[in-house]
Amino acid sequence: MTRDLLIRGMIAGIVAAFIVTLFARLVAEPQVDLAIAFEASHDQAAHSHAGHAMAMPADPEPELVSRDTQKGIGLLTATALYGAAVGGIFSLVFAVIYGRISTLGPRSLSLLMAIGAFIAIALVPAIKYPATPPAVGQHETVVFRTLTYFAMIALSVVAMVVAIKVGRAFANKAGAFNAMLIAAGAYVAIIIAVQFALPAINEVPADFPAVVLWRFRIASLGVQATLWVVIGIGFGAMADRVLRRQAERR
Incomplete structure (x- = not known):
């Protein structure tokens, strides 16, 4: 199967x-x-600004894969x-x-x-x-931004699994609906802590x-x-x- x-x-x-x-x-x-x-x-x-100090502008890099x-x-x-x-x-x-x-x-x-x-x-x-x-984003921080993004995904999935287990633990005592609310609250609480713990990234150009x-x-x-x-x-x-x-x- x-x-x-x-x-x-x-x-x-x-x-x-x-x-x-x-x-x-x-x-x-x-x-x-x-x-x-x-x-x-x-x-x-x-x-164009740099061209005033250059005798000949450099040729543009060839496009490896067309748009x-x-x-x-x-x-x-x-x-x-x-x-x-x-x-x-x-x-x-x-x-x-x-x-x-x-x-x-x-x-x-x-x-x-x-x-x-x-x-x-x-x-x-x-x-x-x-x-x-x-x-949007600096070339020097690509690896760092990728790692933090995948870390956020991994921690979010772990938080979801933990929240489901918490909800199942309370299902018999509190009832299905209340257990669902407890699970959702546990997930939100974990995610809030994770989002505050991970570094903020803002590299959007002002213009x-x-x-x-x-x-x-x-x-x-x-x-x-x-x-x-x-x-x-x-x-x-x-x-x-x-x-x-x-x-x-x-």
Whole structure:
């Protein structure tokens, strides 16, 4: 059964990747183009000022991958690989939880897991370290910013697991609804502590267009929300069929 669920999880992730690619092309990529244009205009202005002291301006560096390729086949390939990996991991976690930790049906459990994953992996980390388009962020701090972002994701996932265990511990004593509130409170409390503990990063240029930055960040969250919703609904439907067939064979 685990193998069947794994295959369907990867399929759900790939399907989600196609939808995410379309969403990104329509909503996110135009903001990236605007950010690149902003960066190019700054570079051109810097070169024009420096050109007075130079006999001959240096040739621009060749473009390794064209912009059309980046937002076309490159974007689709990257999202397909990511979607397949995420969908596979999602299905394995589902296989562990279903029937052991949760008594929910396949569709409900899958959708609930997708919502939890979006909150823990995308939404909460974005509150501390929101997505940034090109021209935002210094090259010298790329490694540091990457490490802190993934640390925020890891700690958010751990906090979610701890909160679920706390809620389960209080389920029999306080009731399901109160246990859910306790779990949510535990998660929020841990996340507040983590967000205060991790360093703040603000490298947005003062003259960067606020509208472009806002739309890019909303689009980034939209991409993640689309991915998880499609995986949650799509995998839930396929898992329900697999589990029904298995039950019929018994």
